Amino acid sequence: MTDSYANILNDFNGLQTESGFSSALRRENDGVYIPSLRNDHAALYRTLLFTVKPRRILEAGTLYGYSSILAAETLNEVFGNDFRIDTVEVDQENALIAAENIEKAGFSGNIRIINGDAEEVFSCLEGPYDLVFLDCSKSSYKEMFPDVKRLLRQGGLLLADDVCYHGKLEGAQGETVPHKHRTIVNSLRDFLQTVSDDNDFAAFVDKMDDGMLVAVKK
Numbered sequence: 001m002t003d004s005y006a007n008i009l010n011d012f013n014g015l016q017t018e019s020g021f022s023s024a025l026r027r028e029n030d031g032v033y034i035p036s037l038r039n040d041h042a043a044l045y046r047t048l049l050f051t052v053k054p055r056r057i058l059e060a061g062t063l064y065g066y067s068s069i070l071a072a073e074t075l076n077e078v079f080g081n082d083f084r085i086d087t088v089e090v091d092q093e094n095a096l097i098a099a100e101n102i103e104k105a106g107f108s109g110n111i112r113i114i115n116g117d118a119e120e121v122f123s124c125l126e127g128p129y130d131l132v133f134l135d136c137s138k139s140s141y142k143e144m145f146p147d148v149k150r151l152l153r154q155g156g157l158l159l160a161d162d163v164c165y166h167g168k169l170e171g172a173q174g175e176t177v178p179h180k181h182r183t184i185v186n187s188l189r190d191f192l193q194t195v196s197d198d199n200d201f202a203a204f205v206d207k208m209d210d211g212m213l214v215a216v217k218k
């Protein structure tokens with residue numbers, strides 16, 4: 001393998017998301033661990049957004065706004081100004097920082113931040129949404145699934161990040177998981193089993209990085 005071939009493979013996913021305010025926001029945080037979407041899943045998310053072309057997105061876990069802004073930049077290329085993202089963040093300080101970033105990115109009119117617990121907020125929302133992206137506390141995914149299903153339109157996409165939980169789900173069922181991770185691991189296993197058993201969904205787990213569930217409501 002030549003060096004240039006190796007480089008394009010190493011850099012490919014990063015290069016896909018190397019423009020716009022979202023990429024500047026991620027670079028600002030270089031060297032500091034921020035649990036935003038990594039390059040690989042950011043590139044996957046962007047590719048799926050161009051495929052599904054969702055006009056209405058619901059996200060759980062805003063943090064500082066990176067994934068919302070990345071989605072807005074993508075949808076702006078597809079629809080101009082005619083799209084809407086609702087994003088739910090439980091931490092008030094994160095929500096304020098996200099609001100500032102979203103304002104700077106020019107998407108305040110498209111992205112609504114809802115400060116609250118996604119589990120509670122989702123139960124009060126009305127659909128339909130074209131895409132739901134879960135990127136909040138992993139132990140909430142299973143509890144949120146009935147509302148996610150209610151809120152998603154037929155043909156809509158569900159994405160759930162970090163479902164492999166740092167590789168901790170890979171062990172056989174019943175294998176000992178350190179106590180501090182057990183609740184989350186069991187809850188994620190139940191969540192994946194629930195989606196897998198649900199005949200209204202066709203789904204796939206991408207095991208790259210910390211894993212991403214990609215599921216379509218049939």
Ligand SMILES: C[S@@+](CC[C@H](N)C(=O)[O-])C[C@H]1O[C@@H](n2cnc3c(N)ncnc32)[C@H](O)[C@@H]1O
Nearest residue numbers: 036037061063066067089090117118135136137
């Ligand atoms: C992994 S970060 C989200 C990263 C973000 N999507 C991005 O790519 O930049 C998780 C965020 O979810 C928030 N969070 C955790 N549990 C939550 C819940 N139950 N409801 C809403 N937000 C939650 C955390 O405060 C944190 O900001």
